[in-house]
Every structure is written in C-alpha cells, then in structure tokens.
Amino acid sequence: MSETPSTPPPAHAGDSSVEVLEDAAPAPNGAYPRPDSFSGVWPPEVIEEIQEKAALGRYQIRGQATKRRGLPSFDDLVFVPAGLSRMPLEGYREKCDTQVVIGEGNCENPLVLERPIMIAGMSFGALSVHAKRALGMAASRCGISTCTGEGGMHHEERRYSDKLVMQYLPSRYGMNPYDLKKADMIEIGAGQGAKPGTGGVLLGLKMSDEVAEMRDLPEGVDQRSPCRHPDWMGADDLYMKLEEIREVTEYKVPISIKVGAARIGNDVRIAAKAGVDAIVFDGMEGGTAASPTIQLDHAGIPTVAAIAEASEALADMGKKDTMKIIVGGGIRNGADAAKCIALGADVVYLGTAPIIAMGCHKPIYLEDYARLGTSPYECQHCHTGLCPVGITTQLPKLMERLDVDEAADSVTNYLNALTMEIQLFARACGKNRVSDLDPNDLRALTYDVSLMTGVDMVGLGGRTPWWKKF
Amino acid sequence: MANSAPLTIDCAGRATRAINEEIRRAADDGVPEVELLNPQARHNLGVSVLKPIHVVYRGHVGSFTAGLCDGITAEVHGTCGWGVADNLMSGEVVVHGNAATSAAPSIRGGRVVVCGDAGPRSGMILKKGELIVGGNTGYMSGFMMQNGRMIVCGDADTGLGDSMYQGVIFLGGQAKELGSGLEEVDAENGELDEVAALLDRFEIKAPAKFRKLQSDRKLWHFNKHDFAAWKDVL
Ligand SMILES: Cc1cc2nc3c(=O)[nH]c(=O)nc-3n(C[C@H](O)[C@H](O)[C@H](O)COP(=O)(O)O)c2cc1C
Ligand code: SF4
Numbered sequence: 001m002s003e004t005p006s007t008p009p010p011a012h013a014g015d016s017s018v019e020v021l022e023d024a025a026p027a028p029n030g031a032y033p034r035p036d037s038f039s040g041v042w043p044p045e046v047i048e049e050i051q052e053k054a055a056l057g058r059y060q061i062r063g064q065a066t067k068r069r070g071l072p073s074f075d076d077l078v079f080v081p082a083g084l085s086r087m088p089l090e091g092y093r094e095k096c097d098t099q100v101v102i103g104e105g106n107c108e109n110p111l112v113l114e115r116p117i118m119i120a121g122m123s124f125g126a127l128s129v130h131a132k133r134a135l136g137m138a139a140s141r142c143g144i145s146t147c148t149g150e151g152g153m154h155h156e157e158r159r160y161s162d163k164l165v166m167q168y169l170p171s172r173y174g175m176n177p178y179d180l181k182k183a184d185m186i187e188i189g190a191g192q193g194a195k196p197g198t199g200g201v202l203l204g205l206k207m208s209d210e211v212a213e214m215r216d217l218p219e220g221v222d223q224r225s226p227c228r229h230p231d232w233m234g235a236d237d238l239y240m241k242l243e244e245i246r247e248v249t250e251y252k253v254p255i256s257i258k259v260g261a262a263r264i265g266n267d268v269r270i271a272a273k274a275g276v277d278a279i280v281f282d283g284m285e286g287g288t289a290a291s292p293t294i295q296l297d298h299a300g301i302p303t304v305a306a307i308a309e310a311s312e313a314l315a316d317m318g319k320k321d322t323m324k325i326i327v328g329g330g331i332r333n334g335a336d337a338a339k340c341i342a343l344g345a346d347v348v349y350l351g352t353a354p355i356i357a358m359g360c361h362k363p364i365y366l367e368d369y370a371r372l373g374t375s376p377y378e379c380q381h382c383h384t385g386l387c388p389v390g391i392t393t394q395l396p397k398l399m400e401r402l403d404v405d406e407a408a409d410s411v412t413n414y415l416n417a418l419t420m421e422i423q424l425f426a427r428a429c430g431k432n433r434v435s436d437l438d439p440n441d442l443r444a445l446t447y448d449v450s451l452m453t454g455v456d457m458v459g460l461g462g463r464t465p466w467w468k469k470f
Numbered sequence: 471m472a473n474s475a476p477l478t479i480d481c482a483g484r485a486t487r488a489i490n491e492e493i494r495r496a497a498d499d500g501v502p503e504v505e506l507l508n509p510q511a512r513h514n515l516g517v518s519v520l521k522p523i524h525v526v527y528r529g530h531v532g533s534f535t536a537g538l539c540d541g542i543t544a545e546v547h548g549t550c551g552w553g554v555a556d557n558l559m560s561g562e563v564v565v566h567g568n569a570a571t572s573a574a575p576s577i578r579g580g581r582v583v584v585c586g587d588a589g590p591r592s593g594m595i596l597k598k599g600e601l602i603v604g605g606n607t608g609y610m611s612g613f614m615m616q617n618g619r620m621i622v623c624g625d626a627d628t629g630l631g632d633s634m635y636q637g638v639i640f641l642g643g644q645a646k647e648l649g650s651g652l653e654e655v656d657a658e659n660g661e662l663d664e665v666a667a668l669l670d671r672f673e674i675k676a677p678a679k680f681r682k683l684q685s686d687r688k689l690w691h692f693n694k695h696d697f698a699a700w701k702d703v704l
Contacts, residue, residue, distance in 0.1 A: 058692060172576040172595060175557055177518050177538040204691060216578065216597040216616045217635060222692040224633070226614055230575035230594035231553030237533070240513045244534040244556065247490055247517040 049293075060293040061201060063382025063392065065194065065285055065330065065352060071302045073285075074336040076449035077442045078458065081428035089427040096423045097433040100346050102185065102324050103254025103277040107246075110277075111163060111185045111254050114143025115419045116341060116434055120282070120328050120351035121167045121187060121258070123149030125202050125211040126289030126382070127355075128399045129156050131391045131407065134358055136160030138411035142419070147187060150200050150225065152214045153179040167258075168245065170199060171225035173215035180248050188241070188257040188276075190229070193286025193329045196260025196300045199225035201290040205385030208394035238274040256280050256326065261306035262299070268313035271323075278324035279314075280349060281306060285330030287352035289392055290383035303329035304343070308439075308453040311344025320344075334421020341422070342437035343453060357414035358407035359389045365401065476503040486514050497521035497542070513551060516544065522561075533570075536563050552589075555582045558599065564672065571608065574601040577618070583672050590627065593620045596637065604674040612639050613649065621665060623677050634685045640665055642677030653686035 038044060052060060082088040089096060103110040119139050124132055126149060137160050139146045145163035148154070152174015153166055166183035168175065170190075180186060191197060202211075202223040212219040232241045238257075245255055254277035259267045261283045271279045283303025288296070307327055314320050327340045328349030337348040352360075363376040368388035372381045382392035390401035426434045429441045443458040444450035450457045477496050481489055489506070493516055496504050503524040509515055513532035516525050522541045530548035537556035542563075546554070549567040553575050560579040568586035572594060579599040584592070590608030593601040596615045603611075606624035615634035622630075625643035632649025640657075662680060669676045 061692075172557065172597075175576065176559055176578065177520060177540065177557075180538070218690065221635060221690045226595060230591060230613075231534070231556055231572040237552065240533045240552075243486070244514050244517050244537050247487065247514055248538050250518075251487070 061203070061290050061383050062293055062296075062380045063287075063289050063291075064380035065287045066296040067380075068297050071285065072304055072446070072449050072452060073302065073330070074304055074339045076304070076446045077339050077444055077453070077455060079335075079338070079342075079425050079429060079441055080443050081425070081441075082430045086430040088430050089432055091424065091427055094427065095432060096427050097435075098419060098423065100324065100435065102256070102347075105322070106275075106277055107254050108250075108252040109184070111145065111165075112143075113145060113163070113347060115415070116345075116347045116422065117142070117144050117337070117415060117418065118165070118326060118347055118349050119144065119146040119354055120287075120349045121147035121149040121165070121189070122289065122351055122355075123151035123200075123202075124154040124157065125149075125151040125206055125215070125394070126392060128387075128390060128393055128402065129154060130399050130402045130404050131355070131358065132157045133160045134402070134404050134407035134411060135354060136164075137404070137408035138354070138415060139163070141408075141412050142415045144415070145184060148183075150189070151202075151211060153182065154214070158182055165256075169225070170227060170229045171215075172230070173217075173225075177248050180245065181250075183249070183253060185253050185277075186245055186249060186255045187280060188238075188245070188255065190257060191227075191260035191262075192258065192288070193260040193282030193284055193300050193303070194288030195291040195295050196262045197227060198292070198295065199227035201225070201292075201383070203290060203383055203385060206392075206394050211394060235270045235274060238270065242274055242276065254278065256324075260284075260286065260300050261303065261310075261329065262301060264301070264306045265309045265313040268310045268325075269317055272314060272317040272319045276323065278326050278346075279310065280326040280328070281310065282327070282349060282351075283329035286328055287330075287355075288382075303327060303331070303340075304449060305452040307340055307343040307345055314344070334418045334424065337418060338422045338425035338434070338437060339442060341434060342439060342441050343455075344439075346435065353418075354411045354414065355391055357411045358391060359402065359410070360387075360391055362389050365389065473499045473501045475501065476505065477501050478505045478507060480507045481510065481512060481515070482508040486512060489515060490517055490519075493523070493525065494519055494521075497523035509548070511551065516542075530567075539563075549586070550584075554584075555580075558582060560599075568605070573603070574599075577601070583674075585672060585674060587624070596620060602669070602672065602674070604669075604672070606643065609646075610649075615639070621669070621680075623669065623674060631683055631685075633689055635690070636685060639683040640680040641683060642680050648683065651686055651689040652683050655682050655684055657682045 098115045100113045100116045101110045119135050135146050140162040146161040147165040163184045165185040165187050168188045204220045204222045209219050256278035257271050257276045258280035261281045283306045284300035324346040326347040326349050327345040331348050361376045365388040369375045387393040390398045442455045444455045505526045509529045509531045511530040511532045514534050516536045518538045519542050520540045525544040527546040533551035534553045534556050536544050540559035542561040544563045546565040550569040552570050553572045554569050555563040558577040558580045562581045564583040566585050569584040569588045571589035573588045573592040574582035576595045577599045578597045581600045583602045585604040587605035588603045588607045592607045592611045594613045596618045598618045600619045602621045607622050607626050609627035610629045612620050612631040615637045617637040621640045623642040626645040628647040629649040630645045631639050631652050666676045
C-alpha cells in the first residue's frame, strides 16, 4: 500500500551485533507476523506510515477516502416503517415521486433532477475522459446531473451530460464566460470533505498535454491549487461574487456553493444570506482522487452529523423551502441516501459509488494492482495516475481498459437500484414523495448519533421512558 | 448594420442588471463606445461583455468591474474595488487610479493596467496576458501565477510571485520579500525596451531599471527532500 516501492534493508553481513543475534534462541514457533504481538500504539500500519514519510520527506497523498473505522455513520440509524399507526404504499403500483427542482423562483431555468441524486464534481484530469463520458451517459439516462469538477468543462462531458454543473473554484482552471453560460448550474467550490481548507492536488503523471492545456499549466507538473478564491474572502464578498456569476449566466441557472463539512452550521447561514440556491457539502468520509492522508483522517466532521446541523441552520434562516441541501460523503446505497433525505437533505451527491459501479476495485489486471503495491478492494491509488482499470488515469493504454458503453450501463443500473432502494424506504414509511421522509421516520441505534441528529433512540421513540412515569 | 453613435448611460438609480444588459446589447449592435456616468463605486458593472466595445467608467467603481469579459477595451477614471477585470479573456482594461485587492485575478489573456497602486494579491493565478502596475503592489501579488507577465514599476510587499509556475514578473522597485520558488534572470535583448515603450503608451513613468523574476521550477514536483523550499508552500 505504500506510495513508493520499498527498498530492501541494507545487508549487515559480518556485523558483530548481527552475529550476536544469530546466536540467540529462535523466536517461538518461528512465525511472523503474529497479530497478537503487535503493539496497540505502534501497529504495522503506523510503522509503515512513519517509514514511508521517512522515505518521502513530505506528507502522504492518496485517493479514495479516509480509512478510519468507527466514525458515527448512517448505520447507526434505522427506519421505522409503517405498521398499524401508518399505512405503507404499494411497492409496484403506487407512485412515489423522486423529482427535485433547484433554483425554482430564483432563476429562469431551474435545474430539474428526476431523482434526488447528483454525480459529484470530479475533474477531467482526476478522471479519464472515458470515465467522464460514461458518467454523463448514465446521468442523462437517469435525468440527473454530472459536474465538471476542477479542471474546466471538457467538450465531451458537455456533449454526453444533458444536465451539467460547472464548478467555479479557487484555481479557476479553464474558466471562461462561454462555458459558464453552457452550464445548467454553477457550483462555487470553497472546499470538499476529503480535504477541507486545502486546495486540489493533481500529480504530474495525470497532467497530460490535454489536461495541462485546459488548466494553463506545464505538462507533467505536480499541480497544487490555491485553497482560497483569489478575489473574495468572506460573506459579503461572496454576495458580490454571486452577483457577478448571475450576471455572466444572465440569471438563467441556479448557483450552489460547495464546502467540506466542518463548521457547517455557520457555512449554511452565510450561504443562505448570500442568496445561493443550494449548499453542497460532503462529510469527512468524502471521496477524492488525491488528498493528504493525514487530512483525510483528521479533518472535517462525519456526514451524518453534518446534515442535522445544516438542516437546523437552514431552518433557522427561514430558507428550508427555497434553498436546497445537497449532501455527499460516503453514501453507498439507498438506505444511506434515504437517511440523508430524512435528516433534511434534498439531494445526495455521489462520487466514489458510481466510480466503483463502473469498475474501480474490479479484480481484473491483478498484476497491475500488484505493481502499485496494492490489490482490488484495498486500492487507493487514484493519485498515481496508474489506475489499473482505466478510470483515474490519463494514460491512453490504461484508459482503453474502460469500455465506455459497459461502464455507462453499470452506472445506470447502480443508479436505478439506488433510486428503487430510496423509494422502498419512502413507500414503507407511507410517503408518496421521497422528499417527505423526515427525522421521525428514523430511530438511532446509538446515543451519540441520537444526540448529533436529534433522532430518537430506538426503544424510546416518541414516548416518555417508562421509568419517568413513576 | 453597425451602430456608430457612442452611448451614454447614467448609472444613478438604475439596476446593475439593466445597465449590463444595455452595454451587452450595445456591443452586439456594434456601438463603438459606451460611457458610464455616476458609477458610484457600484460592483459588477460591465460584467460578461463578449463583443468588442470601448467602455468608459467616469468615476469610482466597485468589485469585479469588467469581470469575465472578452475582447473589450475599457478605461476607469477613478479607483476600483476588488478583482478588476476578473478572468479577462482578451482586450484591455486601464485603471487611471488605484485598484483594491486582487486586480486582474486569473486573467486568461489581454492586458490590465493599473496606473496607480494595486492592493494585495494582484495578478493572482494569472494565466495568460499581462498586468501592469504603475505604482506599488501589495502582498502575495503574482501568487501562483501560471503564465503571462506582470510589470510592477514601484515596490512589492511580501511574497511576490510565490509558487508561480511560469511567466515573468518585471519589478522596478524593491520587494519586501520574494515568494518561494523564484529566481532572478537577465532580461532578453530588447525586452526592456519593449516594456519601456509599453509604459510610455500608458504615460507611466518607467523606473530606472527592472529586475526580471521567474519560477526556478523547484516547486514543480512534489518529490523533493528540499524542506527549506517546501515548508512555506505546502
Ligand atoms: C475521483 C474524484 C475526483 C474528485 N474531484 C473533485 C473536484 O474536482 N472538485 C471537488 O469539489 N470535489 C472533487 N471530488 C469530491 C467529490 O466532488 C465529492 O465531494 C465526493 O466524492 C463525495 O463523497 P463520496 O466519494 O463518498 O461519494 C472528487 C472525488 C473523487 C472520487
Ligand atoms: S481502481 Fe482505480 S479508481 Fe479505483 S481506487 Fe484504484 S486507482 Fe482509484
């Protein structure tokens, strides 16, 4: 799993201390590793991490998401569907509406999503153009949007995505008024869950001539993007910036702003005051093509905690009905998505899941995973540009490995399954609109998630504990 | 048929959106020049004009003046707020006064001239094109410049040209501190004459000499054990 191939330890033949060791008694059983003998403070992964930094001389960078386990998660919530107190809807007959409209009443052409799902911003550069095309095809079939990500608008992406969101980021790579006018929504980027408070990273192997040209950068350079917009800093400037973008897009399309979930309550309040049509955020589980590992694991807050805080802030601002909440970060299936919606999100924002649907981690080309020092299911080598399955690469030989039509079909199937799963929970809770799911449809399995989200603990739902009566 | 009569718009009491629409319509109709009276330091005046036209701002203007334009020329007779000529694609914007922070952010072509002083972060992530500052410029100017040229006749505050990838900065005065990853090189034959002639065109007094600064490319690649170079920029 290391970033650089490890070098063999130096030979110590003839070293007296080694001779002493040779004379010592052999280790019991002679077999290593023995997990029960690992230190709790210095387990192998910590040792490996320190030694890798010792070799690199800088922080580690990798793709995908935090490896932390045990974060508060959607699994700490369950649905409490209908029984006698409520009636469920018939699964295959009764309609369950999934449409979401962003920017209604605030712009000429609101963004109509046929399902409460968006494909997250993932740059051309991080992804191959083939992967971009496949995502565009799948999203268009499902009536949902894709998003350019950081590197500017690739013409192929515009061609294949019926609804395309353009990111407006601190780096402004490929930014121009013509592409802004071609977008169906503008997403002002001010952070992302995998690396809140820092700028983008794209390592040199992915900086192909085409990527470099679109970004006005030298080919092969290790790109580090600024983390702050060059020309606005705080809440008041955001208002002016918003007006500038509305002027460029002639008040036609909605504008959202994206942050990594951290001080999310205040961020939502500022965004609402500035007048955006939606706030996008992803929690600390959010995916990435390249982020400092230390930041993946130690910055930002979990998605499940962020939604409740954001929903409350938006309600406080009196904008719950007009401004949308778009949430990403570790959303895997329809249960996660439906829980997000029940907690107050309007739309879920998927990055890693559709990438996995199209073949990331697929157990093929095993020898190429091995060359990277990894294997399927543990690969997080998107940052290297050597993706064995041809998704997060710019090398033509690897890109060819992704069959665009097959990838588009797989993503479509996955999105269909996800939509059915979301509807399944809504119907089971007796809702004929997915957006009608609310916190009362949930119970928490753990005290901490109950506290964070305000969702009742299981067993106590909606009633006074029995002992309080006495 | 092209309309050759100049247009005058009195901004007082009118909505920015309506003013900008009128400028864009005039440019579409081939009107050669539009004069804006009473801009009253308003933000976003003249944003996204994509056909050639000459815009004259008679007074102080606010933020993002002439932002995201292509092919226009403009002159501002006053001072500017933040981010003048934001993301200019081509054309020329001349400010006959001072510019607040972030002049010419991320321009992708054309030329922006600030005859007076520019605030901090001028020329940040400049991609192509040129920024000329007749006076001094504030901290972090030319930060992460990607290409193009910046000419500063006066002094620069700290961090000039920090982490720039490509492009050049000509500095007439002193820099309080140069940013990381810069080197000074000799100007090429005729280069300084060309700069002097250009300044002359804008009636900016050229300094006695210029230093030419560019990226030393040491920050182009991550795999460096050169902690001294990286500690401030990561
Ligand atoms: C390959 C890849 C590239 C990404 N590129 C960008 C980007 O350019 N801009 C951005 O704001 N977020 C980017 N992200 C983050 C996503 O937009 C999104 O916030 C995140 O993937 C959501 O979490 P999830 O991956 O768990 O679904 C990227 C994520 C991935 C996986
Ligand atoms: S298979 Fe490709 S996309 Fe998936 S984690 Fe590995 S490098 Fe990244």
